[in-house]
Amino acid sequence: MESEGKIKLGYWKIRGLFRHIQYVLEYCGVEYDTKYYEAGSAPDYSGKDWFDEKFNLGLDFPNLPYLVDGDFKMTETVPIMFYIAEKYKPELIGETAKDKGTIKMLMNIIQEAKTKITGPCYSQDDKSVVIEAAEKSFEPISKFLGDKDFFVGDKPTLPDLYITELIALVLALDTEKVFAEKFPNIVALQKRVDALPEIKAFFESDRCPDMTFNYPIAKLNA
Amino acid sequence: MESEGKIKLGYWKIRGLFRHIQYVLEYCGVEYDTKYYEAGSAPDYSGKDWFDEKFNLGLDFPNLPYLVDGDFKMTETIPIMFYIAEKHMPELIGETAKGKGTIKMLMNIIHDAKMNISKPCYSQDDKSVVMEAAEKSFEPISKFLGDKDFFMGDTMNSDDSSQKPTLPDLYITELITLVLAFDTEKTFAEKFPNIVALQKRVHALPEIKAFFESDRCPDLPFFYPLAKLHP
Numbered sequence: 001m002e003s004e005g006k007i008k009l010g011y012w013k014i015r016g017l018f019r020h021i022q023y024v025l026e027y028c029g030v031e032y033d034t035k036y037y038e039a040g041s042a043p044d045y046s047g048k049d050w051f052d053e054k055f056n057l058g059l060d061f062p063n064l065p066y067l068v069d070g071d072f073k074m075t076e077t078v079p080i081m082f083y084i085a086e087k088y089k090p091e092l093i094g095e096t097a098k099d100k101g102t103i104k105m106l107m108n109i110i111q112e113a114k115t116k117i118t119g120p121c122y123s124q125d126d127k128s129v130v131i132e133a134a135e136k137s138f139e140p141i142s143k144f145l146g147d148k149d150f151f152v153g154d155k156p157t158l159p160d161l162y163i164t165e166l167i168a169l170v171l172a173l174d175t176e177k178v179f180a181e182k183f184p185n186i187v188a189l190q191k192r193v194d195a196l197p198e199i200k201a202f203f204e205s206d207r208c209p210d211m212t213f214n215y216p217i218a219k220l221n222a
Numbered sequence: 223m224e225s226e227g228k229i230k231l232g233y234w235k236i237r238g239l240f241r242h243i244q245y246v247l248e249y250c251g252v253e254y255d256t257k258y259y260e261a262g263s264a265p266d267y268s269g270k271d272w273f274d275e276k277f278n279l280g281l282d283f284p285n286l287p288y289l290v291d292g293d294f295k296m297t298e299t300i301p302i303m304f305y306i307a308e309k310h311m312p313e314l315i316g317e318t319a320k321g322k323g324t325i326k327m328l329m330n331i332i333h334d335a336k337m338n339i340s341k342p343c344y345s346q347d348d349k350s351v352v353m354e355a356a357e358k359s360f361e362p363i364s365k366f367l368g369d370k371d372f373f374m375g376d377t378m379n380s381d382d383s384s385q386k387p388t389l390p391d392l393y394i395t396e397l398i399t400l401v402l403a404f405d406t407e408k409t410f411a412e413k414f415p416n417i418v419a420l421q422k423r424v425h426a427l428p429e430i431k432a433f434f435e436s437d438r439c440p441d442l443p444f445f446y447p448l449a450k451l452h453p
Contacts, residue, residue, distance in 0.1 A: 076326070080323075082323070086319055101296050104305070105297060108301055
């Protein structure tokens with residue numbers, strides 16, 4: 001039985017695996033509350049704020065981010081985006097079998113790109129290594145997008161809302177503009193999504209605090 | 223425009239990320255052809271058989287496994303399972319928003335478990351490291367399953383209280399088989415009897431039994447030959 005109350009989400013006080021979920025919530029016009037967990041103080045950033053609660057929230061697979069919708073609880077960032085979309089704006093996940101398949105494939109590809117790009121931010125401090133990983137990951141993504149406005153069809157779907165935050169991270173580290181020059185259609189996609197009325201309104205709201213992309217332990221951050 | 227021809231799939235000549243896709247195809251009663259790519263000879267196992275074709279197949283994100291259905295092509299093993307299910311047996315992916323959400327979460331969790339269990343087999347040769355990863359990964363999965371027959375229990379059916387398999391049951395069974403093949407001391411089997419029972423239950427499904435007896439289920443290794451540990 002779903003309550004009529006707001007959806008609640010929990011995550012670290014960073015953009016990390018959360019900001020792209022907000023893009024989906026905001027585009028769908030869903031009201032939500034967020035519990036932000038503090039990383040704690042340098043040098044450990046122990047995350048005690050979260051670990052004290054982690055196993056007491058009734059989550060089957062305790063992790064951040066989590067979503068609570070009435071008596072329904074779940075974790076895993078990409079499934080969370082699908083849940084919100086399927087419930088509030090199913091066209092975001094495709095209408096034909098082919099489009100649904102393509103959208104799921106793109107979400108996987110973007111998730112792998114994010115892992116390959118953020119991984120080196122935690123393990124080393126050479127920005128060019130990150131940009132190299134970004135160029136390799138975005139090559140086929142940029143080719144797939146081509147001169148289209150959005151990945152699938154003529155309106156945004158889930159992959160457009162998911163990838164925009166990743167593009168923002170790469171561009172923040174792309175001080176030499178190497179990436180931006182190589183993939184102008186990717187830069188244009190980010191601008192296009194950020195210009196959507198719902199996303200513009202989100203940026204101007206108090207639900208979009210100024211936070212770092214990565215956890216404070218990361219050697220590279222923005 | 224989808225052709226009436228058979229679905230075609232491609233993968234290495236191993237069980238790897240493919241056998242669980244076959245479970246889904248077979249359970250859905252879908253006819254398919256498979257192109258198996260040879261790894262090549264020791265010690266390189268260069269996979270030339272695949273790499274010669276990789277960029278000439280019209281795949282947007284060339285990789286194995288791939289699926290071709292008429293003029294539609296895709297890659298990524300879990301999206302492939304969802305595509306087959308959504309097209310041929312949508313109840314496998316859930317009926318309510320909550321059911322669909324839970325199933326997608328479980329698919330992610332099982333994927334993470336598979337990665338945590340398989341990766342050490344490629345990077346080192348101590349079986350106990352693999353078994354430790356398996357126990358850690360399956361702890362919450364076993365707890366979630368509890369005493370249900372299948373992951374979603376009887377929440378999937380409005381007309382009867384019987385329990386039916388959904389996508390996570392078909393996905394996880396191959397991973398359970400891999401772990402049990404390593405579990406020579408039976409420590410995993412003793413710790414998670416409900417997981418062992420789930421594997422037996424899926425294997426006993428008429429469609430899966432028939433699959434095992436067909437020529438579509440060749441005797442193949444789990445891993446690419448480069449792996450340091452094989453069961």
